[in-house]
Amino acid sequence: MAVDAKILAIFGPPPAGTDLSADSTPSSNAACTVFFVIAALCVALRFYVRMGNDTVGRDDYTMLAGLISSAALLATTILAGQQGAGQHIVYAEPFVYAVAVTTTKISILLLYRRLFHAGQSTTNRIYAATFWTAVALTSCYPVIMFVTMAAACRPVSFYWTQYLGETGGTCIDVTLFYLVFGIVNMVVDVVILLSPIPRINSLQLNKRKKFSVMAIMLLGSFVCVASMIRIYYLDQLAYSVDATWWMGPGMAWSSIEPSVAIISACLPTFAPLLRMGGGNTRRGVGSGYDERLPGSALRYGAHRATATRAALKSEDEVELTRAGRCRDRYSSSNLSSGHGTSNGGGCGGGGGGGIVVDTEVRVSSEQGPL
Numbered sequence: 001m002a003v004d005a006k007i008l009a010i011f012g013p014p015p016a017g018t019d020l021s022a023d024s025t026p027s028s029n030a031a032c033t034v035f036f037v038i039a040a041l042c043v044a045l046r047f048y049v050r051m052g053n054d055t056v057g058r059d060d061y062t063m064l065a066g067l068i069s070s071a072a073l074l075a076t077t078i079l080a081g082q083q084g085a086g087q088h089i090v091y092a093e094p095f096v097y098a099v100a101v102t103t104t105k106i107s108i109l110l111l112y113r114r115l116f117h118a119g120q121s122t123t124n125r126i127y128a129a130t131f132w133t134a135v136a137l138t139s140c141y142p143v144i145m146f147v148t149m150a151a152a153c154r155p156v157s158f159y160w161t162q163y164l165g166e167t168g169g170t171c172i173d174v175t176l177f178y179l180v181f182g183i184v185n186m187v188v189d190v191v192i193l194l195s196p197i198p199r200i201n202s203l204q205l206n207k208r209k210k211f212s213v214m215a216i217m218l219l220g221s222f223v224c225v226a227s228m229i230r231i232y233y234l235d236q237l238a239y240s241v242d243a244t245w246w247m248g249p250g251m252a253w254s255s256i257e258p259s260v261a262i263i264s265a266c267l268p269t270f271a272p273l274l275r276m277g278g279g280n281t282r283r284g285v286g287s288g289y290d291e292r293l294p295g296s297a298l299r300y301g302a303h304r305a306t307a308t309r310a311a312l313k314s315e316d317e318v319e320l321t322r323a324g325r326c327r328d329r330y331s332s333s334n335l336s337s338g339h340g341t342s343n344g345g346g347c348g349g350g351g352g353g354g355i356v357v358d359t360e361v362r363v364s365s366e367q368g369p370l
Helices: 005-011 026-051 059-083 096-117 122-150 159-162 174-194 195-200 207-239 243-277 286-293 299-315
Strands: 339-344 356-361
Touching: 026 059, 026 243, 059 096, 059 243, 096 122, 096 174, 096 243, 122 174, 122 195, 174 207, 195 207, 207 243
Parallel strands: none
Antiparallel strands: 339 356
């Protein structure tokens, strides 16, 4: 395979033993597309659950913005392959990447705000400090990326025309910047991952439930793995003479990383779907529970949708709040009004109070003609 004369003039001859016909583009595009499709399905299910219980919030809309940005990032990755990245010439779009990862991380932080309320205890102060540190780092990331890349070359057009043989411009070491900023990005991921741990550890739950909650939050560790793989390829890109070959997988993992973050952030919202699928009716209301109510056998089809909606509402997410004082309450169900409420609270030592879980159960039935 002949080498373009312009490429030879800029990069020199290829290293010995290099297979110039090799192409990593198809496998990279396939991997990026698969992860994006899974991420899109996760966001769709997330909105299905949240719309079913009327709890769509800012974190959900921000996650949707992250998905849209990830779609744009996938498009640039595929376009880069068509232009030569992964085939031994250079193409990059860091701006879209910065928007995608930032919106996804902000969505995760907003989810933390939804689950955990601020307080005055030492644990809450530690959580608040790590939370706002993560917010600050996440907010600064795209600003630094945009400013640096906008001023990376003088003139700006020299960023891409230098590979067309143009001379007379100057650029910073862009690949080294990508590498260093990739490490910074992973550090931000770790801070976000660890920020809710002190708050979860202080919850008055048994060890099994506490471990389950913590495991759900730690699903974000998959993002750190994707970040480390991306850093590996950025390191190879920074010091390899075969830059465009390493740029292919580097851009692929830049596209995969926000998709993995979206998937990990959406998984905790799927608990209602899993419980409904398993026929769990201990707290929520499902069609099986309606069948056993007097006068409702074979006549619950009209309110099946209402029952499903109620199941989603009661099974969505337990808001992890710490009460100012210990409470133990129980009010009996009032089936005549169609509503029943039970409130329980645990008692804990110290001024931190306890965790209060409020569960609302709604039962509806239709009396058919005798």
